[in-house]
Amino acid sequence: xxxxxxxxxxxxxxxxxxxxxxxxxxxxxxxxxxxxxxxxxxxxxxxxxxxxxxxxxxxxxxxxxxxxxxxxxxxxxxxxxxxxxxxxxxxxxxxxxxxxxxxxxxxxxxxxxxxxxxxxxxxxxxxxxxxxxxxxxxxxxxxxxxxxxxxxxxxxxxxxxxxxxxxxxxxxxxxxxxxxxxxxxxxxxxxxxxxxxxxxxxxxxxxxxxxxxxxxxxxxxxxxxxxxxxxxxxxxxxxxxxxxxxxxxxx
Numbered sequence: 001x002x003x004x005x006x007x008x009x010x011x012x013x014x015x016x017x018x019x020x021x022x023x024x025x026x027x028x029x030x031x032x033x034x035x036x037x038x039x040x041x042x043x044x045x046x047x048x049x050x051x052x053x054x055x056x057x058x059x060x061x062x063x064x065x066x067x068x069x070x071x072x073x074x075x076x077x078x079x080x081x082x083x084x085x086x087x088x089x090x091x092x093x094x095x096x097x098x099x100x101x102x103x104x105x106x107x108x109x110x111x112x113x114x115x116x117x118x119x120x121x122x123x124x125x126x127x128x129x130x131x132x133x134x135x136x137x138x139x140x141x142x143x144x145x146x147x148x149x150x151x152x153x154x155x156x157x158x159x160x161x162x163x164x165x166x167x168x169x170x171x172x173x174x175x176x177x178x179x180x181x182x183x184x185x186x187x188x189x190x191x192x193x194x195x196x197x198x199x200x201x202x203x204x205x206x207x208x209x210x211x212x213x214x215x216x217x218x219x220x221x222x223x224x225x226x227x228x229x230x231x232x233x234x235x236x237x238x239x240x241x242x243x244x245x246x247x248x249x250x251x
Contacts, residue, residue: 020090027100032187033061041250042185048195048243050103050125055249057109057184058164058199063186065109071125073101080229082136083150083187084164086242090125095149097230101239103127103199107176111227117183117193125174125199132168132233146218152234154217166217168233170201178241191247198238206234232249 004012032040046053046069055069075098082095107123136149139162148157149164156166178197207214 010202024202030189032185034148035065035185036061037061040185041087042191042247043250044184044245044247046243046245048229049170049245055245059185061168062114063111065111065119066107067109068106069139070103070104072104073103074099079137082135082230085138085147085150086153086158087147088144091140092138093136093138093149095134095136095230097132098251099132100128100166102128105176109180111183111199117181118183119180119184121178121195121197122181123150123176125176126172127174128213129136129169129172130167131170131201131204133166134168134230135165140150148208148217150206151206151217151230153219155200155232156206156208156217157210159210165229167207167209167214168230169207169214174199174239176241182245182247184247186247186249188248191249193245193247195241195243195245196214197241199241200238203237206219206236 008094014045023085035251037060040059042057044057046055050071051073053069053071053245055067057067059065064091077098079094079096084091086092103125104127105123105125107121109119111117111119120133140158141162143158143162146155146157148155151166156164158164176197180193180195180196182191182193186192206217208217
């Protein structure tokens with residue numbers, strides 16, 4: 001219910017920002033020649049590997065601009081055949097996962113050249129530590145204690161009903177570094193900009209949900225390689241950021 005309310009609020013916010021952008025006057029002579037401390041403000045819509053986002057930006061100096069916003073990226077589901085151990089024997093079962101990659105961000109854009117809108121960006125993203133929740137879709141009926149799904153180098157134990165409920169967690173606070181082109185606060189009324197960089201979210205860890213609590217799954221050197229979705233996610237320490245931003249200057 002809360003997720004649905006958040007989604008509705010976010011979509012309403014996008015609608016408000018979009019109406020604001022397209023209702024701005026487009027006088028050609030209304031062009032910024034100098035930027036001062038928070039003397040202008042822009043609103044933007046973003047799309048990319050961080051999801052769909054809204055943000056606002058303001059200049060600090062001619063060479064520095066700051067922006068803050070929220071990115072909605074949730075609900076993507078993925079199914080994969082995952083190995084497991086039960087009664088000492090290997091097997092495979094279908095596992096369904098769902099991502100939770102929505103984030104808020106605060107970024108500083110540094111423009112080394114006054115006349116060229118190339119920027120170096122630093123700052124951070126902030127999100128939930130749980131980026132993936134997954135469990136087998138069909139229960140395993142017979143197993144011994146300590147056996148379970150094999151996700152990455154972890155064993156996620158089965159509960160009493162034969163389900164292994166796994167959660168992949170990373171850091172909530174994720175430093176960001178990247179480059180981009182285009183001004184967050186455009187000199188004209190409208191602008192388009194792009195970003196390329198990475199969020200540093202640390203080494204992912206796998207947890208299992210037992211009796212309502214998250215317990216770190218057993219680490220096991222399985223000695224096997226896999227290109228499967230869940231296995232790959234347990235080894236990625238950064239999240240790539242590639243976004244396009246449509247900007248409108250409010251004043």
